[in-house]
Every structure is written in structure tokens, then in C-alpha cells.
Amino acid sequence: MFYNSNENQHGLAHDPFKAIVAPRPIGWIGSKGADGSLNLAPYSFFNAIADDPKLVMFASGGKKDSVRNCEETGVFSVNMVGFSQVDAMNQSSAPYDHGVDEFEKSGLTSRQCELIDAPLVVGAFAVLECKVTDIIRPKTIDGEHPGAYLVTGQVMGIHIQDDVIVDGRISADKTQTVSRLGYMDYAVVKDVFEIKRPKL
Numbered sequence: 001m002f003y004n005s006n007e008n009q010h011g012l013a014h015d016p017f018k019a020i021v022a023p024r025p026i027g028w029i030g031s032k033g034a035d036g037s038l039n040l041a042p043y044s045f046f047n048a049i050a051d052d053p054k055l056v057m058f059a060s061g062g063k064k065d066s067v068r069n070c071e072e073t074g075v076f077s078v079n080m081v082g083f084s085q086v087d088a089m090n091q092s093s094a095p096y097d098h099g100v101d102e103f104e105k106s107g108l109t110s111r112q113c114e115l116i117d118a119p120l121v122v123g124a125f126a127v128l129e130c131k132v133t134d135i136i137r138p139k140t141i142d143g144e145h146p147g148a149y150l151v152t153g154q155v156m157g158i159h160i161q162d163d164v165i166v167d168g169r170i171s172a173d174k175t176q177t178v179s180r181l182g183y184m185d186y187a188v189v190k191d192v193f194e195i196k197r198p199k200l
């Protein structure tokens with residue numbers, strides 16, 4: 001099948017777009033408001049965009065609390081979601097008012113990052129401590145702003161739980177990283193294989 005995605009007449013029961021761009025890693029964004037309030041929310045429009053220096057991004061549909069806090073304090077943590085924390089991650093996505101602490105609402109313990117003034121999720125198998133580098137409002141081809149905010153950040157410090165490292169490598173068997181598919185679906189990697197890059 002083919003369809004014009006601006007008209008979006010795909011004829012399916014649900015818009016397939018997010019099921020096509022899948023699996024997406026989940027950045028579980030920890031941040032702090034200028035008023036000192038703690039905030040936590042999952043973003044699957046999330047990824048790494050450079051590794052030297054290390055840059056990451058997340059995108060928000062509208063100016064949600066995580067974006068507001070990034071504007072106010074200029075820092076955020078990215079907490080990676082292991083399967084054991086999937087229910088807490090989901091709970092933290094509820095539309096709480098600004099100032100409500102989603103760590104507390106989700107039964108999680110927070111603690112201060114090492115290098116930045118933002119909270120992290122205790123028990124996350126990896127955490128990236130980030131300083132905001134840009135907050136961009138992406139445009140459409142008509143030059144209009146669809147309401148999305150793209151936050152990029154430079155990774156300043158990285159936490160890794162020792163027990164997910166096996167023979168010097170992070171083990172997907174141990175992390176049980178949760179990723180987002182389309183619809184209400186999620187995935188955990190079960191089948192890892194290795195391919196060597198070609199040499200000329």
C-alpha cells in the first residue's frame with residue numbers, strides 16, 4: 001500500500017506511523033523546575049544524535065513540563081527503562097500538574113545527579129546527566145510550527161549499574177531495556193546477533 005501522509009488516508013484502524021518508526025528507545029527524563037519541583041516523564045521521541053561529544057535529544061508534543069524545566073534550569077537526566085521499572089515508567093506518564101513529583105507518584109526513589117542539578121531514578125540501569133544545548137521548534141515545509149519542541153543536550157556524566165556489565169560490555173540480557181513500538185505495544189530485546197562491518 002501507499003498513501004499520501006499529509007492527507008493520512010491510510011484506511012487502517014490506527015495511524016501506523018509510530019509502528020513504522022519502531023522500536024524507539026525511551027528516554028525517561030528527570031528534571032527540576034526553577035521552583036525546585038522534581039519531574040519525571042517518558043519520551044520515546046528520544047535518541048542519541050552524536051557520540052563525540054555525546055549529544056542526545058527528546059521531542060515533546062507541546063511545551064510539557066519536561067521542556068519547561070529544561071528551559072528554566074538548563075539540565076536533565078535521561079534514565080534508561082529496564083523491564084523491572086516498566087510499570088513505574090508508565091505511571092510517571094500520567095498528566096500530573098506542574099509541580100507534582102512523578103517520582104513519588106510512581107513509587108520511585110529519586111536522588112540528585114552528580115554533575116548537574118537534576119534528579120535521577122534510583123535503580124535505572126543507566127543514567128545520562130545532560131546539559132541543554134538547544135531547544136528548537138521544528139518547522140513544517142510551510143514554515144509553520146506544529147507544536148513540537150526538540151530538546152538537545154550534551155551528556156556530561158554517565159551512570160551504569162555494575163551488574164549489567166558482562167565481560168566489559170553492557171549486556172542486553174541484563175538490562176532488559178524497554179522500547180516503544182506502535183499502538184500500546186512495547187518490546188524487550190530477546191534476540192541479539194553480531195555483524196562485523198566490512199573492510200575495504
Ligand SMILES: Cc1cc2nc3c(=O)[nH]c(=O)nc-3n(C[C@H](O)[C@H](O)[C@H](O)COP(=O)(O)O)c2cc1C
Nearest residue numbers: 041042043044045059060061064065066093094095
Ligand atoms: C512510553 C511513553 C513514551 C512517550 N513518549 C512521548 C514523546 O516522545 N513525546 C511526548 O510529548 N510525550 C510522550 N509521552 C507522553 C508523556 O510522557 C506525557 O505527556 C507526560 O505527562 C509528560 O510529562 P511532563 O509534562 O512532566 O513532561 C510518552 C508516554 C509514554 C508512556
